Amino acid sequence: MQLASTGLSVQLNDRHILEDVTFGAGRGEFVGLVGSNGAGKTTLLRALAGLVSPSAGEVKFDGRLLPDVPRDERARRLAVLFQSESLGWPMRVSEVVALGRLPHRRAFAGLDAADRAAIDRAMALTEVAHLAERVGPTLSSGERMRVLLARALAVEAEILLADEPITALDPAHQLDAMTLLHTISRNGTGVVAVLHDLTLAARFCDRIVVMQGGRVVADGQPQSALTDALLASAFGVVVQRGTAMDGARYILPWERFALGTRELDDAIA
Incomplete structure (x- = not known):
């Protein structure tokens, strides 16, 4: 299974953000997307998630054009985490993480045993189980990011797109998060993460994709790309x-x- 773009261009407010980007990521690999501020990394992630419409080119998911993949199927198989996300209204942490199971549930159905197990796994992996009864406004920025990562992991999708998942974390939790992303990729999940820490990207990622000026300028193993x-x-x-x-x-x-x-x-x- 692969998520891929071919000749992808995105224009927003008459400004060219992406130009002719060809990119692919599949299950079982950890891809680090790096580049300076404004290079187009987050826009590429949004286009791959179907949140931004291309002005040219295409995105395919499992061999099908992304717009042809039903939204409910896409939500089950493709998880997203964006750095700018907020927790919205004051929900308990356990309830926020449970939102990751919505794509797997029938309308108005409650959590079943599989849902609860997935939520527990995600909260344990991200070390937020002790925060279960806390509400969003009481969390630090680092705690909030770990909760959002737990929500994304609870989906148990085939591909995870993560925008700056370690930015708000202290060094110990940065290492924990990168180890976790590497581990879940080894267990079969494809991970594409926008990263600014070149040291951690080079250490943990299988591939590094470097963007500059809205284009891909390098794509390969860390030692060859960086x-x-x-x-x-x-x-x-x-x-x-x-x-x-x-x-x-x-x-x-x-x-x-x-x-x-x-x-x-x-x-x-």
Whole structure:
């Protein structure tokens, strides 16, 4: 099963946000979508979820054009988490997470045993079970993001699209969330996540897709996608590279690259 775009362009308010983006992600892989602010990452995620209409190109879900996939089927098989989401009215955390089961329930039906088990699993995985009786306004930004992630996981969809799922989290919970996303991908869920932390993206993701100016400029394993030249061009940064005690290689954004200098021209060449 694959979610894919071909020649995808999106224009919003006469501004070209995406240009000719061809992209694909399937079950069992963890894809990190990276790029500077305004590169088009969130818009691509929204287009893949069917929340933004393309001005050109197409999105296919499991071989079918996305608009041809019934909304109820799409809701069961494709989960989304956007960084800008709020918890809305003051619901209990357990009730928010339970919303993830709506695509699996008949109209006006209550939670069944399968629903409750999925909710419990999602809350345990995201470490929010102790928050079950809390209401939205009492949560910190990090707690809120973990609750929203739990709601997305409760869907138990085949593909999860997550926009900046670790942005509001402290370092320990960032590691927990990235480990969790990596684990669920190994268990068969396809994960596409917009990420700003290049170090964690390179460590946990199977593939890195780099966007710049609304286009995909690199797509591959972290070591091949996150080259010094590309990082200088797309992010304007110089990185330090090293090897951890377990042998894993890592990168650390270290300083700003001198944009417009001969050194940048040499790096891109």
